[in-house]
Amino acid sequence: MKPVLLDVAGLSTTFPTGRGPLIALDDVSLSLDRGRTLGLVGESGSGKTVLARSIMGLLPAHAHRQGHVWFEGQDLAALSPRDLRDIWGREIAMVFQDPMTSLNPVMKVGRQITESLRHHLRMGKDEARTAAVDLLDSVGIPEPKRRADEYPHQLSGGMRQRVTIAIALACWPKLLLADEPTTALDVTVQSQILDLLQAKQAERSMAMILVTHDLGVVAGRTNEIAVMYAGRIVERADTATLFAETRMPYTESLLASIPRVERPSHTRLQAIAGRPPDLVTRPGGCRFAPRCPYAQPRCAEEEPPLLPAPTPGHTFACWYPVGTPAGDEALARNTASNEASNKAADRAADGR
Amino acid sequence: MAGSGTAHLRDRADALLRVEHLVVEFPAAGRGRKVHAVSDVSLDVLPGETLGLVGESGCGKSTLGRAVMQLPRPTSGSVRFGGQELTALKGEPLRRLRPQMQMIFQDPISSLNPRRRVGDIVAEPLAVWRSGQSHGDVQAAVRAVLADVGLDYDTAADRLPHQFSGGQCQRISIARALVLEPKLLVCDEPVSALDVSVQAQILNLLEDMKARYGLTMLFIAHDLAVVKSISDRVAVMYLGKLCEVAPSDGLYDAPTHPYTAALLASIPVPNPEVRPGVGGGTLSNDLPSPIDPPSGCRFRTRCPRAGQRCAEEEPVLRHCGDDHWVACHFPVGKLGQALSHTGPDAMAD
Ligand SMILES: Nc1ncnc2c1ncn2[C@@H]1O[C@H](COP(=O)(O)OP(=O)(O)O)[C@@H](O)[C@H]1O
Numbered sequence A: 001m002k003p004v005l006l007d008v009a010g011l012s013t014t015f016p017t018g019r020g021p022l023i024a025l026d027d028v029s030l031s032l033d034r035g036r037t038l039g040l041v042g043e044s045g046s047g048k049t050v051l052a053r054s055i056m057g058l059l060p061a062h063a064h065r066q067g068h069v070w071f072e073g074q075d076l077a078a079l080s081p082r083d084l085r086d087i088w089g090r091e092i093a094m095v096f097q098d099p100m101t102s103l104n105p106v107m108k109v110g111r112q113i114t115e116s117l118r119h120h121l122r123m124g125k126d127e128a129r130t131a132a133v134d135l136l137d138s139v140g141i142p143e144p145k146r147r148a149d150e151y152p153h154q155l156s157g158g159m160r161q162r163v164t165i166a167i168a169l170a171c172w173p174k175l176l177l178a179d180e181p182t183t184a185l186d187v188t189v190q191s192q193i194l195d196l197l198q199a200k201q202a203e204r205s206m207a208m209i210l211v212t213h214d215l216g217v218v219a220g221r222t223n224e225i226a227v228m229y230a231g232r233i234v235e236r237a238d239t240a241t242l243f244a245e246t247r248m249p250y251t252e253s254l255l256a257s258i259p260r261v262e263r264p265s266h267t268r269l270q271a272i273a274g275r276p277p278d279l280v281t282r283p284g285g286c287r288f289a290p291r292c293p294y295a296q297p298r299c300a301e302e303e304p305p306l307l308p309a310p311t312p313g314h315t316f317a318c319w320y321p322v323g324t325p326a327g328d329e330a331l332a333r334n335t336a337s338n339e340a341s342n343k344a345a346d347r348a349a350d351g352r
Numbered sequence B: 001m002a003g004s005g006t007a008h009l010r011d012r013a014d015a016l017l018r019v020e021h022l023v024v025e026f027p028a029a030g031r032g033r034k035v036h037a038v039s040d041v042s043l044d045v046l047p048g049e050t051l052g053l054v055g056e057s058g059c060g061k062s063t064l065g066r067a068v069m070q071l072p073r074p075t076s077g078s079v080r081f082g083g084q085e086l087t088a089l090k091g092e093p094l095r096r097l098r099p100q101m102q103m104i105f106q107d108p109i110s111s112l113n114p115r116r117r118v119g120d121i122v123a124e125p126l127a128v129w130r131s132g133q134s135h136g137d138v139q140a141a142v143r144a145v146l147a148d149v150g151l152d153y154d155t156a157a158d159r160l161p162h163q164f165s166g167g168q169c170q171r172i173s174i175a176r177a178l179v180l181e182p183k184l185l186v187c188d189e190p191v192s193a194l195d196v197s198v199q200a201q202i203l204n205l206l207e208d209m210k211a212r213y214g215l216t217m218l219f220i221a222h223d224l225a226v227v228k229s230i231s232d233r234v235a236v237m238y239l240g241k242l243c244e245v246a247p248s249d250g251l252y253d254a255p256t257h258p259y260t261a262a263l264l265a266s267i268p269v270p271n272p273e274v275r276p277g278v279g280g281g282t283l284s285n286d287l288p289s290p291i292d293p294p295s296g297c298r299f300r301t302r303c304p305r306a307g308q309r310c311a312e313e314e315p316v317l318r319h320c321g322d323d324h325w326v327a328c329h330f331p332v333g334k335l336g337q338a339l340s341h342t343g344p345d346a347m348a349d
């Protein structure tokens, strides 16, 4: 039997800082089959980019990475930088939030594609040129011949992102890591780019990890979703299950914070109070506890492990899961005590 | 009339802001060429109202917001603020009105001076506009406005902007805008650079500040779900023109301009059973260049319903429902159908 396409096992990434080690990725395990799309969701700073870059081996020199990245049975974490270079682009490719991260501002866009084709696929000059124009065409760039001779700054943000997708797809990678590819774009361009990624993924039966802070972006476009918080995966399930049987309060809160166009205007949004924890001085217990509407005393003391739910493939890390008797009770207890303290505050205010 | 019309303006003497036939053009490379950023736009905002302005990047939303503030002055047209014609005001009289109109921007971090402490950033407008205030009064005002936006003076005032997250920087810029107790707050994509969770915090904060400070708001963004959530009335803008104006809920219930329908279809829906883009064509291609906008209806090069008439004749905003106005020859949806039955211009003003 062929090994699974991607099997990340116990991956941790730490950055030394003046205040001590910053644990950006804490013992993350994750696997993905061929042709599947995984949404990786969480607020900024939750470790999504560090995870994607740790999979790729694209980390700054001072970063410290532990664990394994099995790709078709080979541990990428054990490869030399030289061997990794043959994997990049050819086996695994990446698309970034800011297209200028991967585009060379002083090179014509056509040439940026042909370079990779000539290097990885050993194509001749003319063959590569034809292939590059075809690629630009296939990612929806109008007048691809003319565009191939333009520089990145001559293109709109959406067109630039199409070019980076063309570059990423050039060598038919088996896995595409798309890190917030549409976060900097308008909603209209966002939906075009997401449609394009989805079409290419299906057409090539390529696996894809789609990174975003917005559960709306991945809802209709992924097979499965992993939710990250403070360097850990806190819930993982196939997409339909994640929405229908949300167990982790953080997932529920992320979903509730999205403005819904079908609600009357001025409907108050359910924002998540506060911010993610500082990853250098993070206290023990559940990382979400200071912001969690369900939190109980136990949450501050013991970190919940990532455990399987009854539905196959569904895992979550929470002591008082949403939609279970324990969670309902915890929430009711907190609501009651909030009301009591609000009343006390009102009385105090009246007395003034 | 060759413009987008003024039928949708309400006949109200108390409008805090009334913009009529606003045109903003910039010189472009090439002799006699111009960027037509805003082309004959009219709108009004009543006291205490939030008007949402929605459209894609480059459609002229920010230019319009800035032209309202006279930054820079519009090429032509009228901007009345509290009954006063701003375009006719110069020097000191205009300067004296400035504190009443404040603006916040998309990129909260770069809109704050990186070398100044947060306390000074928020106090600066007071130093400029109320230079007579004592040090103690200034500090008290800064402390109060920081508390209003959810920041603690004692921990925040001495720190620099880069020590704060994007969401906190947006709180700081809101505090700086509110410290003068303005009447009008122009918000230019204030949440577009933020995560959904922080976006929700800032949208809630703006709603709270609007109530506490009695603000009138012009809220600019590209995401119709965000705009609808905070606005009373929404104006949809495309390539320098208005397409549709309606109360927020009415716009969602009955989108009537094909562009509004496309904007709605682009919103990512957090529900796996909703297939993206189904039920209303999303848009292909980019916005055309505002240097050489299409003739007739500017949306026609991307519009699925465009016909011959659309290239020849510019549509004017006309009444199609309850305070609902659309500029389209072949409008969509239930209001569009009703409009077609009554004849093309039967309901025009
Ligand atoms: N090169 C680096 N040096 C130090 N800290 C870093 C570096 N890159 C990321 N981090 C930290 O790692 C954490 C996770 O960041 P990131 O993966 O970028 O989150 P996300 O992609 O979910 O927004 C953050 O606290 C971030 O500041």
Ligand code: SF4
Pocket: A248, A249, A250, A286, A287, A288, A289, A290, A292, A293, A294, A295, A296, A299, A304, A317, A318, A319, A320, A321
């Ligand atoms: S373990 Fe406790 S704090 Fe953490 S998510 Fe569950 S209920 Fe909330």
Ligand code: SF4
Pocket: B257, B258, B259, B297, B298, B299, B300, B301, B303, B304, B305, B306, B307, B310, B315, B327, B328, B329, B330, B331
């Ligand atoms: S006027 Fe014509 S081109 Fe313009 S939006 Fe209406 S149908 Fe489309």
Ligand SMILES: [Mg+2]
Pocket: A045, A048, A049, A050, A179, A180
């Ligand atoms: Mg990131």
